[in-house]
Amino acid sequence: MTYFGGSALPWTEDSQQRNTPIAVVGIGCRLPGADSAEALWEQLLGGTDAIRRVPEDRFSGAEGPAYDTWRGGFLDDVESFDAGFFGIAPQDAEVMDPQQRILLPVAWEALEDAGILPAEWGGARTAVYVGQAHGDNWDRTRDGRGGSLDLGCLVGTHQRSMLAGRLSYHLGLHGPSVTVDAAQASSLAALHLACLSLRAGESALALAGGANLILGPDATGMFDSAGVLSEAGRCAFGDAGADGFVRSDGVAVAVLKRLDRALADGDRVRAVILGSALSHDGADKGHLLDPSRVGQARAMRWAYEDAGVAPGEVDYVEAHGTGTRIDAVELGALGDVLAEGRRPGHRCLVGSAKSNIGHTEAAAGIVGVIKTVLCLEHGQVPPSLHFQKPSPGVDWARVPLAVPTSVEPLGTPGRRPTAAVNGQSISGVNAHVVLTRLDTPNTPDGAARDDGPWPLTLSAPSRAALDGLVRSYIAHLAPDGAGRHDRTRDICWTATTRRTRHAHRLTVHGSDHAELRGALLSLLGTPDDRVSASAEASAEDIAAAFPAAGAVVSLPAHPWQPVRHPLINSTDH
Known part of the structure; x- marks a missing residue:
């Protein structure tokens, strides 16, 4: 049986374990201006810029400059959490890092989107890999409570391992549970590790995600002092006038299975991950913090080799795309790799969700994957905002890379589109993931x-929650x-x-x-x-x-009943 538009599944019996495709069966997110994947797609298609000033209560009690002049992408009401639904006592919820609070419902919604009943997977070998790079809430807790810190504070907000551990605990999952810190590449690295776990048979289901909340001013202040934040308050990927990035909140989760298992289970396959790779720049640069064109190209080539895909066939890349000087390095690496074997006139579109919602840092990779999944589903690529004049640091004529400024079709008629997501980090880690769309058999x-x-x-x-659900339906x-x-x-x-x-x-x-x-x-x-x-x-x-199974479709999310649990700071305690 074939599922890829009439062509055989791209693996052989000898290499089946290493090259088994992975199905994306569910997605969930909380992003600036978008509390679901559907809302994100509307935002992307409409060319909406979700960047705004820092919420008034975000840094309350912090001493320093006028933080309200900073711009970024922010979630509303990060203090609210439906602790009762997850069986968490109010006193425990108060000392939980809001990144943990938001990850739990987002993961639940991703499982619901997949049509997977969490109770049926309790006790199963389900992997959890979640990216996290910042722990601002520990600073707030430490400064706000002074000498009254206890073990609850330690595990609730200081120990980053609890981000993944809490998710596994409250969903009763018995597979590997790892919080990944690869800086800005954290969640894309988490996705890669989740795919390896599935391919190795170590797990039958995997949740891969990332969480990033800007809960304190210190990191933003240091980025600002270093001159890497945009004075214009936007990520202008690939543009000659790009002057830096803006920091943003974001929590996102993808639910994964081996493709053969997902098809056997009757799951909706939203996209297929053909391959992925991680690399480090090593010493291929003059300074640790410098980006490396060679290092990024290495990860890309490894990913295409893993996927069994010729780089010249790629139709779209969701770039790291921050709107900083590293854009030229990234686009140069993409040109080096994607030019290989590319037929004349076959453009490769490159875009960045950061132009809409800012840089969600540890969550950025999964956000890019969700955007790419939506592009594959809809057969369209939304515009990348703030692109007016191509950066002179990129040789645009050498390879047909193009930043879309309006909605464009993905791929060419009669061909199954191929897309990729690229990520990199301040620590020198590079990540690249290759995806495609599943062409399902005709329904009888x-x-x-x-x-x-x-x-x-x-x-x-x-x-009350049932009433809310009825209204949603x-x-x-x-x-x-x-x-x-x-x-x-x-x-x-x-x-x-x-x-x-x-x-x-x-x-x-x-x-x-x-x-x-x-x-x-x-x-x-x-x-x-x-x-x-x-x-x-x-x-x-x-x-x-229902004498025969139906098709899994997207439905309204679970109606949460949130209670405010104030962020811990000096004004609260």
Whole structure:
């Protein structure tokens, strides 16, 4: 059986373990201006710049210059967290690093996006690799509590290993659990390690992610003093006027399986990772902090060799793309590698999500992967912002690299597109990941019928959360809602069979989007006893309603019930 547009899967029996493709089956994120992958895509397509001034309460209690003049990409309300959902006591939640607080729900949403029930994977060999480079909250905790520090403070915010460890603990996962610090390449390095774990058979499922929150002013102040931050407050990747980068918050997670396992499990394959590589510059440069064109090119070539892909076939690269002097080094390395064997007229588009949301540092690699997955799904490349005049430090004529300034098609008709994500770091680590799209077999005509009626089962831990979920589905099923792009049967099958069942539940039936939406509208404001009397579909009912598996589709995220847990600083304690 073939799945890549009529061509055989690109591995042989002898090299199957080393070169087994990895499926991206779920994604989740919290990014400046975007609390989901769908919102990120709208932001990218619309050319939205999410950069703004530092929130007024972000550095409260800190002594120093007028930090409110700094610009960056920031998440709102990083103090809020649904601790009760994860069984975390309020006193423990207060001393948790907000990077841990936000990672937990984002990972849960990524698993939901994959249609994976966390309870079914409890005790399984599920790997967790998460990138983290900064620990600002420890400084706030130490300075705010003075001599009243305890073990809870130590494990809640000082020990970076707890970022991955807490995720494995609260989801009951038994595979490797590692927090990766490779500076700005951390999350892309985490993804590479997760792929190795899956390929080696060490794990059957993997969560790869990154977390980056700017919770203190010190690192920003040092970057500012070094002159690497943009005075204009933007990342102008590849532009002649680029004057630096802007720092940003970001938390993102990708859920991975071996491709053969994902296909056997009936998962939605959002994209396929063909190969990846990590390298270090070594001594191929004059100073530790300098970027290396040779070092980056080395990682790229290793990744394409691992993927079994000719570099000249690559259609798009999501660049590290910070808007600093290292852009010229990165683009030079891309030109050196991608020019090899490239047919005349075959351009390679290069872009950077940092032009929209800023530099999410330890999370930047996974953010780039999520953007690339969305590009492959939609067959489009969004514009890279702030690109007006090509940098004179790049020989643009030597190889057809092009920075898109408007939405462009990805690849050429009749060819499966190939894309890549590039990353690098101040420590000299380089990372490169190669991806493509899965062309699925045609669905048999009999399975494509959508005549219903279908049972839609929703559940949440509380009545208030269930009400919120009902409202989310009403919007999802509206005439202009995202759910109108999916079959009613697939929506109901995913919600009913591939979502965690909580204490408060309801089931409605409908043959199309409008009927399901009308049934949910009729439940708004329904008293508790009437909702309780609304019979939930039994296992037998579900089996009868769905004699064959449906397709996993994106649905509204779990309705969190956040409680504020103030950041620890001198004004709070």
